Amino acid sequence: MPNLIDAGAVTIAGLPPVGRLAFGCWRLVTMSVQEAARRIEVALDCGMNLVDTADVYGLDWGGTGFGACEALLGEVLAATPALRARMVLTSKGGIIPGVPYDSSARYLTQACEASLRRLNTDYLDLFQIHRPDLFTHPDEIAQALSRLLQDGKIRAAGVSNFTASQVRTLAAAFPIVSHQVEYSAAQLAPLHNGTFDQCLQLPLAAMAWSPLAGGRLATGEGLRPELLGCLDVLGNREGVDRATIALAFALAHPVRAVVVVGTMNAQRLRDARRALDVTLTRSDVYDIVEASTGAALP
Numbered sequence: 312m313p314n315l316i317d318a319g320a321v322t323i324a325g326l327p328p329v330g331r332l333a334f335g336c337w338r339l340v341t342m343s344v345q346e347a348a349r350r351i352e353v354a355l356d357c358g359m360n361l362v363d364t365a366d367v368y369g370l371d372w373g374g375t376g377f378g379a380c381e382a383l384l385g386e387v388l389a390a391t392p393a394l395r396a397r398m399v400l401t402s403k404g405g406i407i408p409g410v411p412y413d414s415s416a417r418y419l420t421q422a423c424e425a426s427l428r429r430l431n432t433d434y435l436d437l438f439q440i441h442r443p444d445l446f447t448h449p450d451e452i453a454q455a456l457s458r459l460l461q462d463g464k465i466r467a468a469g470v471s472n473f474t475a476s477q478v479r480t481l482a483a484a485f486p487i488v489s490h491q492v493e494y495s496a497a498q499l500a501p502l503h504n505g506t507f508d509q510c511l512q513l514p515l516a517a518m519a520w521s522p523l524a525g526g527r528l529a530t531g532e533g534l535r536p537e538l539l540g541c542l543d544v545l546g547n548r549e550g551v552d553r554a555t556i557a558l559a560f561a562l563a564h565p566v567r568a569v570v571v572v573g574t575m576n577a578q579r580l581r582d583a584r585r586a587l588d589v590t591l592t593r594s595d596v597y598d599i600v601e602a603s604t605g606a607a608l609p
Contacts, residue, residue: 319331319567321516321567321569322516323399323437323467323488323489323516323569324467324486324488324516325466325467325488326399326436326437326466326467326488327360327399327436329360329361329399329569330357330358330359330360330361330569331562331567331569331570331587332357332358332359332558332569332570332572332583332584332586332587333359333360333361333362333363333518333569333570333571333572334351334354334355334359334361334362334363334571334572334580335363335364335520335571335572335573336362336363336364336365336368336380336384337364337365337368337371337372337380337573338372338573338574338575339364339368339380339383339384339575340368340369340371340372340373340374340375340379340380340383341372341373341374342383342575344383344386344387344390347383347384347386347387348387348390348391348394349577350575350577350580351384351387351394351398352394353577353580353581354572354580355394355397355398357580357581357583357584358584359572359580360397360398360399361398361399361401361569361571362384362398362399362400362401363401363402363491363518363520363571364380364381364384364400364401364402364403364430365380365381365402365403365404365406365441366378366381366402366403366404366406366422366425366426366429367403367406367408367441368380368381369381369382370408377408378425378429381402381426381429381430382429384429384430385428385429385430385431385432386431388430388431388432389431395432398436399436399437400430400432400435400436400437401435401436401437401438401439402423402426402430402435402437402438402439403438403439403440403441403471403491404418404419404422404423404426404438404439404440404441405418405419405422405440405441405442405444406441406442411442412442412443412444412445413444413447414440414443414444414447414451414452414455415444415447415451415455416451416452416454416455416458417455419440419452419455419456419459420455420458420459423435423438423459423464423465424464426438427464433463433464434463434464434465434466435464435465435466436465436466436467437465437466437467437468437469437488437489438456438459438464438465438467438468438469439468439469439470439471439489439491440452440468440469440470440471440473441471441472442471442472443470443472443473443474443477449480449481449483449484449485450484452481452484452485453481453484453485456468456485456487457485467488467489468485468487468488469487469488469489469490469491469515469516469518470487470489470490470491471490471491471492471518471520472491472492472493473490474504475504475505475506475508475509478490478509478513478515479509482513482515487515488515488516489515489516489517489518490506490509490510490515490516490517490518491517491518491519491520491571492506492517492518492519492520493519493520493521494517494519494520494521494522494561494568495519495521495522495523495524495528495557495560495561496524496528496538496542496557496560496561496599496603497524497527497528497534497538497603498521498524499600499603499604501517501519502564502600507564507566507568510566511565511566516569517566517567517568517569518568518569518570518571519561519568519569519570519571520571520573521571521573522557522558522561522570522571522572523554523557523558523573524557528542528553528554528557529552529553529554529557531553535602535603535605537602537605538599538602538603539553540602541598541599541602542556542557542599542602545591545595545598545599549589549590551585551586551589552582554579554582555582555583555585555586555589556586556589556591558570558572558583558586559586559587559589559591560591560596560599562586562587563591563596570586
């Protein structure tokens with residue numbers, strides 16, 4: 312089945328076009344290579360050609376430890392090499408449990424090279440610094456990223472979970488191309504803290520992790536009843552479930568974020584594409600914002 316990359320695909324500088332929905336590998340653990348391959352093939356067939364992982368993934372969801380998700384994905388790529396050509400593969404580094412962050416030139420280089428070995432690939436399409444290291448000078452970070460780029464180990468570099476000022480400072484030293492942040496109907500910070508504004512200005516490709524708030528926007532656990540009610544009303548109107556409306560909301564901002572879907576359920580991966588066909592009006596998205604915050608806009 313061919314990739315269903317949407318006509319409105321996102322262009323990340325230096326990389327092939329990517330679908331508005333991406334496949335997140337945080338939960339890619341506790342399964343066989345064959346099971347993992349099936350999930351990845353479903354995601355790719357659904358147009359989720361950006362495959363997002365990180366070296367630290369594997370410490371949660373029953374994983375065996377640091378690097379476990381990359382190692383399993385690497386086994387899939389070793390067993391089915393043709394899948395690599397279908398994906399824009401991105402990983403993240405810079406978190407060391409117990410440290411907790413290290414973006415020194417030496418460590419970022421080691422982290423990227425270790426990811427390449429686990430993933431059984433010669434290069435990453437996109438390498439992102441997972442969390443900001445407050446004690447490494449941006450010029451040193453730029454040195455490491457420049458060398459990785461020159462050596463052909465990465466095609467582009469970005470950041471994740473940075474503040475707007477941290478992004479601006481690093482971008483002055485190195486041409487980063489992306490910023491991955493938490494964003495959902497339950498987590499609206501990028502709308503207000505300058506993140507999305509900056510992505511539009513520089514420009515950077517925005518990527519949204521946890522668009523369903525860790526599944527809570529589907530289950531309703533721990534969320535404002537007003538928000539759940541608003542999503543349900545819109546879902547009934549559009550003929551879709553609450554989770555689909557939540558994904559449509561994450562897609563609606565003009566920054567055109569690539570929304571990272573983390574489910575390992577094949578049918579839910581297929582269902583996620585329904586969000587691309589949902590039409591939310593301006594009133595709809597502002598209703599969701601007000602229901603999320605519990606405060607009327609002025």
